[in-house]
Amino acid sequence: MKHRARLLMSSLAAALALVIAPAVSAQQVEGIVALVNDQPITTVDVRNRMRMIIASSGQQPSPEAIERIQEQAVRGLIDETLQLQAAAEFDVDVDAAEVDQAIDDIAERNGTTRAQIQQELAAAGVDISTLRRQLEAEIAWQIIVSGRYGSRIRVSNQQIEAALERIAASASQPQYYIAEIFLELTSAGGEERLQQQATAALNALREGAPFQVVAQQFSAAPSAANGGEVGWVLGGQLRPEVEQVAQVLQPGQLSRPIRVPGGYMIIAMIQKREGTTTVQYDLTQVTVPTSAVTDTTADEMRRALEQASCENVDSAISGVPGAFATPLGEIPASSLLPNIRDALTGLDTGDHTQVLETAAGRQAFLVCERSIGGPGMPTRDDVEEQLRGQQLSNQSRRWLRDLRREATIEYR
Template sequence: MKRSLTAFLALVMTTFGGAAHAQQVEGIAALVNDYPITTVDVRNRMRLIIVSSGIQPTEEALLRIQQEALRSLIEETLQIQAALEYEVEVEPAEIDAAIANIAVQNNADPSQIASELAASGVDIATLRRQLEAEIAWQIIVSGVYNNRIRISNQHIEQTLERVAASAAQPQYRIAEIFIEIPLSADDSVAQQRAVAVMTQLSQGAAFQAVAQQFSDAPSAANGGDIGWLLEGQMRPEVAQIARILEPGQLSRPFRVPGGLMIIALIDRRESSATVQYELVQATLPSSRLTDETRSSFASAIDRVRSCDGIDAALEPVEGAFASRLGQISLDALLPEIADRLRALGPGENTGVLDTSAGQQVYFVCDRAIGGPGVPTPDEIERQLRNQQLSMFARRWLRDLQRDATIEIR
C-alpha cells in the first residue's frame, strides 16, 4: 500500500461523501438471501480496492470499481453463509495472520496496514471481512472436496513427462490474473472486467495489488505470482504467450479454459535442469554374433518386463551380458543412443542397436529431473490437487449464486 494513493482517495471520498451528504441517508445496495449489503459496505469496499491496488479513481474507473465491489461482496456473503451452514468459524488470530502476510508482501508491519487504511478512510473491518470470507471458503472447500480428489500416479507421470520434455527449455517466473467466465453466461461481463483491469494496469496500478482484488485464481492471495515454471507445467496457451514476452512485459487478455487470463512475465532464466537416466546396457559382443545368437538375443529382449529381469532373460544367450550404468545424463551418451532414449520412460528400452561393440540394448530403469525450479512428484501432486480444488470451488460458488435469491437495488 502506498501513501501516494491518499490523494486519489480524496477524489473518491469527495465523490461519495458529497452524494451521501446530499441524500442524508444510506441504503441497501443488494440483498443476498435476505442478508443486506449496504451502500456503506460497497463504498468501503471501493475505497479498499482503490487504496490497495493503486487504481486512479476517474469517473469511468469508479463505475467499474463499484461493479467489482458489489460483485465481490455478493460472492463473499454467499461464502460466509456457506461457512455458517457448515459451522465453520474463522478465529480472529487467523485473520491477524493473513493481515501479517499482507504486511510482509508490502514490506510493512500490520500496524502500518491499519494506519494507512485509516488515513485513506478505510475501516480495517472492511479488510477483515474480505479475509474472513477467503479463509472460511478455503476451509469448507478443502473439507468438502479434498477427499474426493484422486491424483493418480499416471497423472503425475504424464505431468513429469511434459516437464521432462521441456527440461532444457527456459524457465519463466509468471504472475497471473484470471477472470472467470461462468458456464451459463456469455463472455461480455468477463471482457468488461478484463478491459477494466488492463486500463488500471496501463495507468500504473501495481500488478500484484490488482491481482489481489480482481483475480479469480487462488494465486490472487500471492498477488498472482505463481513462481518459476517450466513450459511443461504451464497450460499450452500460457506457454505460447510467455515465450514472446520479455521480462517486465504484460500480455493482453487471452482465452484459457474457463475464462480469460492476463499474465506478466516477471523474469526468465535458462534452465539448468537435467534429465538423469538409470540405465542397464545389454550387450551381445561382436565376437559372439551369429544368426542364432542374434535371434536368441532379440527374443531375450522381448521377454524383459523390468530391469530386475534382464540378467535372467540373457542367461540362455551365449556370450550376452548386462552392465548397470547407474545414473547418467543424455549428453554423456552418443547422439544416436541419446535420441532413442529421449522419449522413453521407466520400463522401456531402445530396441536392438548395431554398434561397434556388437548388438546393444539400453533399458530405462528410472528417469528423474533435477535442477533449480524442477518440481518433485509431491509438488506436482499438490499442484494438480490445488487445480482441482480451485475448479470445484468455482463450480460450487456458481451453484450458490444460481440457487440464491439475489436482489440488486
C-alpha cells in the first residue's frame, strides 16, 4: 500500500469543534484532511459527514464517540472517493434522478419524505449534497461491481442443492425475521478499534438510534441498502455463531456484537416463529390389479423393482404379468394413506417401497424425488440469488481492498 500515513489528530481539531458548534464560517476551517490519488478530502467534507452520522444516530456523542465518528467519516469519504474514481474509469455516471430515487427509498423505509430528510439535515448543519455524494458513490459502485463481476459469478447446481439440503434439514427449527449490521475488519483500524466501534453502535441502538439509519451509515453488508433488513431466514441459512445467538433472542431484542469472519455483526430480532417440517414425494406407482395377482406376483414385482428407476420403470416391469406404472407426481406425505406413508418412511430419492397388498391389488411406489420443507422455505431461485449476492458482495469487498492498497493516500 502506498499510503503515506501521517494522520495527525490535531489537524481535525477545528472540524471536531464544529461538529457541535456549526456557526463558525467555512473559511475558518477549510483545509485538506487527505489526498486520495491527488483528489482532496477537506475538513468541510469531514465535518459534514460527521454531522450527518451524529444526526442519523439521534444521540449526543461523547468525546470518545466523536473520535470514532471522525475515523468513520474519513474512512467512508476515502472509500467513496476511490469508488467514484473507479466509476469514472469505466465512464459510469449517476444522474440526479437516480440519487433522488435513492433518497425517496430511504424516506419510504423511514416513514418520511425527501423534503423532510433535507430539512432534518439542514437543521443539523448538513448540506443535502453530503448525502447525495454518499448515495452517488453507492449507486456507481453497485453498477461497476455488477458489470465487472456479475457475468463471472457462477453458482453450480451442487452449491444450490447443498444449500437447499442444509436449509431443509433445519426446516423444523425456529425461523427468524432479522435485521443486521456488519462492521468490516480492515487493516486500518484493527481488531480492538473495530470492537470499540461495534460496542458504540450497540450502545447507540440501545439508547434509541434507529436501526435502519445506523445500518445505512455503518454496515458493510449488502442489506445496508435496505436499512439492514434481511427478512425471514431459517436456522440453516445463518452462520453457526449467529444462529447460536439468534436462538436465545426474543422479538425486539438486540444481540451483542458477534465476531464473524471479516468483522462483527449485530442482529435485531424482529419476529420469531417455530418451524414445521413437511415432506413431499414425487412418486411413481407400480400396480398389478387384483384380477392379475397370482402366488408369484409379489416375488416377480420385487425382482423387477430391484432393476427399476423412475426413468426405466416401464421396461423393468414388462416381464411382470398385468403390471403397469402410473406417475403420481408431487404429493405431500400428509395426503397419502397411512400404510403407504409408513412404507415410505426412511426412503430417499431412488428408493422403492416393499410390495404392498392394497384394495387395488399388489402395489409398490418408486421415490422419484423426496423433499423436506416448511413455511418460509426459499425456492431454488431464491437460494441461487442469495448465493450470487454473497459472491458479488465478497468480490466487492476484495476490489475495494485492492483499490485502498494500490491508492496513494496522503493524510495532512
